[in-house]
Amino acid sequence: MKIDVFTLFPGWFEWFAEQRHVRNAVALGHGLAAVDLRSTTPLRAGQVDDTPYGGGAGMVIRVDVVEAALRARWDADPVEGRGPRRVVALAASGRLFDDALASELAAEDEVALLCGRYEGFDERVHEHLATDVVSIGPYVLAGGELAAMVVCDAVLRKLPGALGHESSAVEESFSPALEGAPEYPHYTRPAQWRGHGVPAVLSSGDHARVRAWRLERSRERAGPR
Numbered sequence: 336m337k338i339d340v341f342t343l344f345p346g347w348f349e350w351f352a353e354q355r356h357v358r359n360a361v362a363l364g365h366g367l368a369a370v371d372l373r374s375t376t377p378l379r380a381g382q383v384d385d386t387p388y389g390g391g392a393g394m395v396i397r398v399d400v401v402e403a404a405l406r407a408r409w410d411a412d413p414v415e416g417r418g419p420r421r422v423v424a425l426a427a428s429g430r431l432f433d434d435a436l437a438s439e440l441a442a443e444d445e446v447a448l449l450c451g452r453y454e455g456f457d458e459r460v461h462e463h464l465a466t467d468v469v470s471i472g473p474y475v476l477a478g479g480e481l482a483a484m485v486v487c488d489a490v491l492r493k494l495p496g497a498l499g500h501e502s503s504a505v506e507e508s509f510s511p512a513l514e515g516a517p518e519y520p521h522y523t524r525p526a527q528w529r530g531h532g533v534p535a536v537l538s539s540g541d542h543a544r545v546r547a548w549r550l551e552r553s554r555e556r557a558g559p560r
Contacts, residue, residue, distance in 0.1 A: 336443060336494065337366040340483050341404050342450040343383065345369035347480045351487065360497040367487065375407040376400045384453055393454035401449060401460050408447075413464055422465045423486070424449040424456060425479035429468035432482075434509035436469070437489040448486060450479030516557035519549040 340348060348369040351357060361367060373381040377399055384394035405413035405422070413422075421443050430436070440446050449456065449465060461468050471482045491497055508518040522533040536548045 336441070336490075337368075337445045338448065338487055338490070339368050339370050339408060339446075340448045340450060340480075340487070341370045341372055341401070341408075342480055342483070343372050343452050343478070344450075344480055345371045348484070351484050354488075356492050356497045356499075357487075359499065360491045360494050363494070363496050365491070365494055365497075367491070370404060370408055372396075372400060372404050375403045377403050387454060391454075395454050396451060396456045396460070398457040398459040398464070401456065401464055405447065405464065417466075419443075420445045420447060421467060422447045422449065423467045423469050424451070424461050424465035425470070425482040425486070426451055426455050426461065426468050427470050427473070427475060428461075429470040432469050432471045432486060432489070434489070434515075437486070438493060440486070441490045441493040446490070448479075448483045450483050452478040513550065513553045514557075516553040519552040519556070 342348070346369075348367075352361075352367060357367060372383055376383050378397070383400045384396050387393065387395050402413055405417075409416065409420075411417070421440060423440070423446060425448060449460065469482075469486070471485050476482060506512040506518075509515055513519075522537060526533050526538075534548065536544050539545070
């Protein structure tokens with residue numbers, strides 16, 4: 336798959352691109368690129384925002400700026416020529432990002448992530464350029480860059496081979512293997528620490544009992560349904 340992140344701060348993603356599972360995904364032929372919104376702005380002096388109609392504090396990223404960036408990247412009209420691409424605007428008002436959406440995006444060939452800043456995007460970006468509006472939680476960030484990294488991290492680690500072992504992403508928090516529940520507790524050496532031991536079942540050698548214990552602990556963590 337190919338992920339393009341449209342941002343005012345492409346340098347932020349240099350660190351992210353060096354993470355092992357991201358490098359693994361790229362080595363397998365997947366793509367991750369940070370695209371500078373300022374580089375294609377139709378406005379003078381790199382301007383990308385303007386004051387909001389109706390007044391109020393803050394600035395709003397213009398729809399024509401986002402349109403120009405998408406057009407230049409795709410060499411196509413971003414509305415008429417978008418094709419099957421998923422275009423995700425990151426905003427507090429959007430659908431809450433979860434494991435199911437991460438799996439959905441991981442199955443796409445191309446995903447574009449639009450990082451807001453200031454007061455966010457002109458609403459016409461959400462309505463006409465984006466296919467999805469997504470939030471990573473009920474709180475406010477200075478911009479969409481950290482949210483984009485969260486989405487990229489969750490999506491890329493689902494790609495076969497990104498984690499190094501095919502089974503690594505099968506049985507983990509919120510996965511179908513755990514019925515959508517949080518992952519069970521983990522223990523490692525030492526077997527005793529300040530009087531606190533490890534559940535005996537984990538060293539029993541009985542894989543069926545271990546599996547049942549882990550699933551029960553996951554269900555407990557999920558709480559009442």
